[in-house]
Each structure stands twice: as structure tokens, then as C-alpha cells.
Amino acid sequence: MSWRNELLAVWAVTLRNALMGARNVFFFFELLFWPIVGVLSIGLMSRFLELTEAQASFVLVGTIALSIVNVCQLEVAYAVLLDVWSKSLKHQFLAPIGIRHLTLGSWVVGMVRSLAVFVLLAALGRWAFGFHVLQPGWVALLTFLLGCFLTAWVVGVAVCALITLFGNRAEAFAWASVNLVLVLAGIYYPISVLPDFIAAIAKAIPLTYFLDAYRSHYGFESEFGAPIATGLALSLLYAALAHWAFLAAIQRARRTGLLLKMSE
């Protein structure tokens, strides 16, 4: 397959997801409502508890990360979910499309949408609570966003693999898994407060390191030696594993007939 065809296939998925998203009434809730409710409620809670500015920044960073990862991973999961819901999965996999096109195309839309969410939440945080996302500088901010996007990609592709493996039954678990990952990664607390065995799991999650690196610019000492390098290495490892799992799940669905069953 030529580079042109590769890019066209990715663009086809990007355009498809963007059109579907733009025509979805719930798009508003995903993009605006829940993220705004999250930042407002956490910000107000930090005032009620009389947290210091640094502590408030700590939890607001977590809240913003939660929204970015949630919105972006949902979009990546749409790579399969849209076709599962509309029972068109077999048409998709009859065409010369690879999972790289599906996941990359969806990821692009996810990044654009979650970037819009980020800008909105950053503005809201600044206006309502004096929280400044650019305090750590552009490089730190972009690295943090990249970490969130990579985590969302890994979780989204894993969700795609689960749905392709177990069918519609896996949907509920798919939604829960991202929250589990976020809770373990320490969105509202440093992972040092977790019990040892849970902290060990948290250390295997890339987002833990990206949160740690970004928060270190708000006066919290980093818990890790090279958090960004570790986060990137883990992200790449999991991205490869998730990609392989999705591929294996599709091959299995072709073998068991689930691909057709999900299209009936």
C-alpha cells in the first residue's frame, strides 16, 4: 500500500468520525457539559476545603487530564463502536482498511476534540480559580498533553480489542476500564498515598508519569527519576501491545464468525 493510500484511509476515518460526532446530540455533553461540571465542582471543593493554590492546582491538573483522556479515548473506541452500533462492521472489514487506519483516524479526531476541551477548561480554570496551565511552560504543557493523548490511544485501542473479542457485552466493561486506569494513575492524589500493591500497578500506567512531570512544575517534588522518558517508553510498549491485541481480536472474530454476528 502506498503512502498516499495509507493517508487517504486515515483521512477517510477521520472525516467519518468528525461527521458522526458533529451530528451527535450527545456530542455537547461529551465535549462541554461533563468536563465543565468536573472542573467547577473540583475547583469549588478545593475552595471549601481551603486548599493552598498549589494543592488546588494539583487536583485541577488531574481533573483536566481526566476530561482529556476520557474524550480522546472515547473517540478512539468509536473506531469500532460506531460500526458495532450501526451493524456495519462487516462492510468496514471487507474494505482494504487496517487497524492502523481506524485507530489513527479516530485518534486524530479525539485529539482535536480533547484539545478543544482542554482550551475551554484551561480558560475556565484561569477565570474561576486562578489556575494557570502555562505556568510550567509550553514544553511541559505539550508533553503533558501528549501523555494524555497517548494514554487515551492505548485505552481506546484496548477497548476496541475487547469489543471485537467479546462483542457488545464488553461495552460496559470498556467504559469502566478508563476510569479504573485514571483512578490508579493518581488523578487527584500522589500515588505514594496508595497501598503498596496498588502503587505498583499505578507505576505501570504511563499517565502516572506524565501527571507527575507536569505537577512537578507546581511545586510538588517528582516521585520518579525520569518520568517523561518512562511515560513515553511505557506508552509505546502498551501501544504496540494494544495494537497486537486488536489485530488478534479481529483475526479471532473472522475465525469465530463474531464479525458477521455483530453485523446482524
Next chain:
Amino acid sequence: MLAIDARDVEKTFRSGWPRRRETRALRGVSLAVERGSIFGLLGPNGAGKTTLLSILATLLTPDRGTITVLGHDVVRDAALLRRRLNMASGRPSFLWSLRVGEIVAFYGRLYGLSGRALRARVDGLIEICELGPYRRVPYSDLSTGLKQRVALAKSLVNDPELLFLDEPTLGLDPDVSVRVRAHIARLRREQGITIVLTTHYMREADELCDEIAFIKDGKILARGTPGELKRQIRLGEVIALRLDPARVPWLAESPGVLRCVEVDGWVECTVDEAEKRLPDILRALHADGVVIRNVQVREPELEEVFVELAK
């Protein structure tokens, strides 16, 4: 030259947990389809038609057997084959919010079309499939017939050399079915596309197919041209009579008459050899004072062959 050469194809579906249920969908199916022909797969529900079609279209992998499609192994070269074949289903489903033009364009991009070439292809297919007025209509707002036309347009977006049609006229109004059938015949005639179709409508198979295979319980029971199949089953020929009085009880007992049934005011007698039996029957009716208002002689319908094989 063969478009499809399948030998001893087997497929078993396993489901349920902890107790596994096994369904043997295909049991050693072999078939060969000539390039440029229209090949029909007929059989009752659950016979294995869609499973076979899906394996040939690379959607399913077979458990056993060797399958060559357009000169390529259907499992090993699946990615390569997907560029050269396509499929339309009688129960199509696409993303509900996308509009007709967007659906065709989405699949066009997956096959490497862009810019002017993509626009020209989408325009052409929308015109061919008579979807012009519905181009900007969301898929969810279309009728069954229109959805099937979208599926047909999508299945032609890559100019396939081999086209699989799974019950292409299912649920369509008769006039639309006629147009779809005419279009299928034109595709083969003008573009030389090899077409494999499954259908429940015997008239459709009789009208369109160069060759037909009857499949039941995962096995091919008979194969041949529609004419060959009718002769192969030895159903005899049908002498249809419009008589006055309409009922003649002794007709069923006449020499050479295998059975007699009344259908819409006609008495249909299946005989071993129409040419030999017709004069005797007409003479006997005349002698009995029965008025013969109309007589027709025909081969058995493909439907009768189907019923016989499905028993």
C-alpha cells in the same frame, strides 16, 4: 479461466460457555466459478450460503480446504484480494447519520480514490443506482429499497472484478427488484464482472444465473445450469390445462401422469414426457366431453427443483 476455485471447504461455528455448541456450517464444499459468469447459490435458511459467501469474500476464515479467488489464496492474500472484490447484502447497514453521498465517498477513499476521481465515481454510482434525489439524505431516513441501492453503489465503488451479492432483492418492491436484476445483468454484460449471488427467489436465479449450486446442511447437493438442474432432478414436464368442468378426477390416473394439482383455475399435470402424453390426454378429455379452453406445456419451475432438493 476460474474466478473461484474452492475445494473441500469446511467451517464449524462454536458457541456457548461452559457447554460448547457446535454448528457445522460447511461440510466439504467444492465449487468452481468461471470468470465473467453469474453464479447462484440457492438453499433453505441455515444451509450455509452466507457462510460460504463470507469465506469467499475474506470476511470469515475457513477451518479446512483450499480456496483460490482471482488467482490468490483467500486466507494468505486476503488483504490483496479485498481491493479487487466487493459485496452487497440484502440486509445492508451503514452509519446512520452519514448521508448517501458521504457513505459512498467514505468507502471510495478506503479504495484509494480522492479529489476529482472520487467525486466522479460517487456521482456516477449515485446516478446508476438512481440515488440522485437522496444524495444528502441521512442513511437512517432511507427506505429498505433505497438502503439496498446504497449497498449496491458502495459495492461498485472499487470497480470490483468479483462481486458478491447476498440476497440483493430481499424485501424490495417488484418494480425495484426488476431494475436491480437488470442492473446486475448489465454489470456482467458491460463490465465483465464475475457475480456470485445468493437468493431465495427462484425466478431471479433462473433469469440471471449461468450456473447454480443448491446447498443444504453445508453440502452442495446439485450444480449446473438452470436447465441442467431441472433435467437432473427428473421432475418431468408440466402440462397445464384450463378445462370446463375444471375438475377431471380420472386425469391423475392416466398413463404417464406423475401427479396433478389445481393452481389458479389451471390443472397442472406433471408427466414423464409431454410430447408423448399430450395427444393421449387431449383425446381422452375430448372423448369425455370436457371442453379444453387452454393448454400450455412447460419445464418445471426452478422452485420445484428447489423443493425437491430441500426435502
